[in-house]
Amino acid sequence: TQGARVTVVGLGPMGRAMANAYLDAGHEVTVWNRSTGKDDELVARGARRAAGIAEAVAASPLTVLSLIDVEAMYGTLGDTGLDGRVLVNLSSDVPEKARAAARWAEARGAAYLTGGVNVPPAGIGQEGSSIFISGPREVYEEHRAALDLLAATDYRGADPGHAQLYYQLNMILFWTAYTGWYQAVAVARANGLTAADILPYAGYTADTMRGFYTGGAPLIDADEHGGEHERLAMCAASVEHVLHTAADSGVDTGILAAHAALYRRGVEAGFGADSSSRLIRLLGNEAT
Ligand code: NDP
Structure with a gap:
């Protein structure tokens, strides 16, 4: 949907490809990365640079995380308020860590989906690309359209470990x-x-x-x-x-x-x- 708000946290090659796909789709994109400099091109294309992680998460109902692994989320989000937010963690990791991360986020009031991306950054937004997603079905259904913009979602059930x-x-x-x-x-x-x-x-x-x-x-x-x-x-x-x-x-x-x-x-x-x-x-x- 034009004008929908989405935040992308983690701007390695994968996170940048995701933020670009949302910009291409006309979304209002907020970005944040731990170290500086990786968002310059995105900001030049119209993305909003959040001053901090709390501002990034507050800017959009939906936050997509693309970090080195699932556990990087803990240090990245810290004690940021998550109540009522939707987090989709598309960082790769082992199933047990994905389950623990879902418990961590849900205990802080967030709805949480986990995902495994089956394509390199160049495949994001391209025909034939796919992402495994798991977590609560109603959360998936509500945000499916936004996730399908990155790659066709393949829902693997409620167990947050299953996508991984x-x-x-x-x-x-x-x-x-x-x-x-x-x-x-x-x-x-x-x-x-x-x-x-x-x-x-x-x-x-x-x-x-x-x-x-x-x-x-x-x-x-x-x-x-x-x-x-x-x-x-x-x-x-x-x-x-x-x-x-x-x-x-x-x-x-x-x-x-x-x-x-x-x-x-x-x-x-x-x-x-x-x-x-x-x-x-x-x-x-x-x-x-
Ligand atoms: P990068 O390693 O390039 O980016 C990692 C991001 O994680 C950066 O924002 C980095 O921040 C942050 N980060 C790294 N270490 C930590 C830490 N200890 N604490 C907090 N943040 C940290 O990865 P990619 O963009 O290539 O990939 C992102 C995810 O997508 C990974 O989980 C990867 O497995 C998955 N993926 C990647 C594919 C690929 O081909 N690239 C293909 C399929 C899946 P900073 O910039 O400050 O270092």
Whole structure:
């Protein structure tokens, strides 16, 4: 809505992108950052610079926080009056800290939503971008339009930890795949190849992963781990080859050794004839 008031606290690249998106949408934007200088361009575009955090939070019904982590909120807000305010903390953190932060804010009279942003700053305000949001549904519904201006909101339920949980689950996939790419490139380089040399094959492998997830999910959820198509013992042998290729190349083997140890443990536990998905139960310390 034109003229709606919103405050953005925390003006790193992400907070600045958010403040810019609100300016683009014609909102009355108030900004505040701990250190000076990061708001100059925003002020030049018409944002209001709050003299202090209390003034920033009082300026708008809705305050969006974009800080290094969730706990930075405590020191930032201090004893600022929050009664009747709506805080949306879009800083990344672990689910437990998001829950504690919700309790902290609600005890001070604020309505509180937590969020995990799935795109880099350049994705804010762009088609196809998304943010996980969780917290009280009525607060979400009331402020949904303002949050959708940043990225399409994906409401993950009332538990304030859930936006961060979904975010961290994606990050598990992201970081392990990204590190896997670095590991492969390190082995390639030790053998005189470049990242460009292996890129076509890396791209192919990345594309096939969706098929593994899609095919595996219903069987995993049904707790069916039959090894008709793929036996853990075969996978464990393959994982050993990976480890030894890296070792023979003189590359660090810390990650791959931990990986091989997990598969070995699965075979030693007696699951060699099952699917490798049986490892999920081992990883989760579930009764096997
Ligand atoms: P920055 O680290 O650049 O900005 C962090 C902000 O937090 C600044 O306003 C900074 O203030 C403030 N800050 C840092 N430490 C403290 C502290 N101890 N106490 C109070 N305030 C503090 O981060 P980004 O803007 O890149 O990201 C913000 C959030 O968005 C993060 O949680 C990040 O995980 C998430 N995110 C970022 C993405 C990205 O690509 N950038 C992508 C997806 C999510 P000051 O300027 O004074 O240092």
